[in-house]
Amino acid sequence: xxxxxxxxxxxxxxxxxxxxxxxxxxxxxxxxxxxxxxxxxxxxxxxxxxxxxxxxxxxxxxxxxxxxxxxxxxxxxxxxxxxxxxxxxxxxxxxxxxxxxxxxxxxxxxxxxxxxxxxxxxxxxxxxxxxxxxxxxxxxxxxxxxxxxxxxxxxxxxxxxxxxxxxxxx
Amino acid sequence: xxxxxxxxxxxxxxxxxxxxxxxxxxxxxxxxxxxxxxxxxxxxxxxxxxxxxxxxxxxxxxxxxxxxxxxxxxxxxxxxxxxxxxxxxxxxxxxxxxxxxxxxxxxxxxxxxxxxxxxxxxxxxxxxxxxxx
Numbered sequence: 001x002x003x004x005x006x007x008x009x010x011x012x013x014x015x016x017x018x019x020x021x022x023x024x025x026x027x028x029x030x031x032x033x034x035x036x037x038x039x040x041x042x043x044x045x046x047x048x049x050x051x052x053x054x055x056x057x058x059x060x061x062x063x064x065x066x067x068x069x070x071x072x073x074x075x076x077x078x079x080x081x082x083x084x085x086x087x088x089x090x091x092x093x094x095x096x097x098x099x100x101x102x103x104x105x106x107x108x109x110x111x112x113x114x115x116x117x118x119x120x121x122x123x124x125x126x127x128x129x130x131x132x133x134x135x136x137x138x139x140x141x142x143x144x145x146x147x148x149x150x151x152x153x154x155x156x157x158x159x160x161x162x163x164x165x166x167x168x169x170x
Numbered sequence: 171x172x173x174x175x176x177x178x179x180x181x182x183x184x185x186x187x188x189x190x191x192x193x194x195x196x197x198x199x200x201x202x203x204x205x206x207x208x209x210x211x212x213x214x215x216x217x218x219x220x221x222x223x224x225x226x227x228x229x230x231x232x233x234x235x236x237x238x239x240x241x242x243x244x245x246x247x248x249x250x251x252x253x254x255x256x257x258x259x260x261x262x263x264x265x266x267x268x269x270x271x272x273x274x275x276x277x278x279x280x281x282x283x284x285x286x287x288x289x290x291x292x293x294x295x296x297x298x299x300x301x302x303x
Binding site: 079080081082083084085086087088089091092093095096099100146149150152153154156157 | 200201202203204205206207208210212229231274275278279282286
């Protein structure tokens with residue numbers, strides 16, 4: 001059973017966070033070990049298996065980016081794994097220029113501004129992805145996800161850069 | 171994890187950081203990335219009239235092993251012909267820097283970057299030759 005079905009939800013990228021939470025907490029209560037303490041071992045084992053699956057489904061689907069990667073895998077989109085390189089010039093030039101700008105950002109405010117722009121790019125890319133999944137356009141999904149990976153990495157680097165600036169000025 | 175002295179030296183004192191004008195006829199640019207770790211690497215060669223690589227520059231955003239691998243490659247290719255430079259293997263880079271197994275992919279990135287730079291230079295040279303005909 002896939003993670004969406006496990007939580008009784010439609011397989012959609014634009015999943016409402018509150019709906020997801022409600023589905024998760026209801027199932028978590030349903031399979032909670034406390035309710036199975038006096039049950040036979042087989043039932044206890046089943047409940048703990050169900051609870052683990054529900055937890056994994058929730059963890060995978062809660063973050064929109066993680067949800068997008070999961071949906072891509074489900075749609076059979078192949079993404080380069082460890083040790084695989086890409087040479088898409090537009091994507092890499094964008095990533096290179098963003099990292100250069102981050103390197104040049106000398107104040108926490110400058111870093112925050114870049115990070116905010118990157119967050120907007122992530123939102124826009126995720127919004128565009130929803131329709132790509134509906135159309136099952138694998139090549140476009142792959143391209144969008146690679147870009148999201150670099151944007152996610154940028155967010156991580158921006159946090160590190162901000163910490164370094166604050167430490168050096170403290 | 172213990173890193174080799176050579177690796178640490180290239181990481182702490184990277185050689186040939188910088189950029190050439192990528193539109194210049196005598197410059198080949200390779201831009202590659204490893205999406206799984208979010209690394210991006212630019213490696214450029216400048217080829218002299220005698221066909222030898224007279225200078226090389228790089229810019230890498232990634233881990234220490236990726237920076238050291240690209241730094242090493244820029245040193246290695248200087249003075250070589252592009253055919254010779256093309257024979258550089260990631261295994262040579264990994265061996266020289268004693269990269270730990272989990273960092274082998276960084277040397278793959280550097281090999282792909284120099285190959286891409288050479289391909290870019292060749293494409294420019296062919297275009298120039300075609301235009302001259």
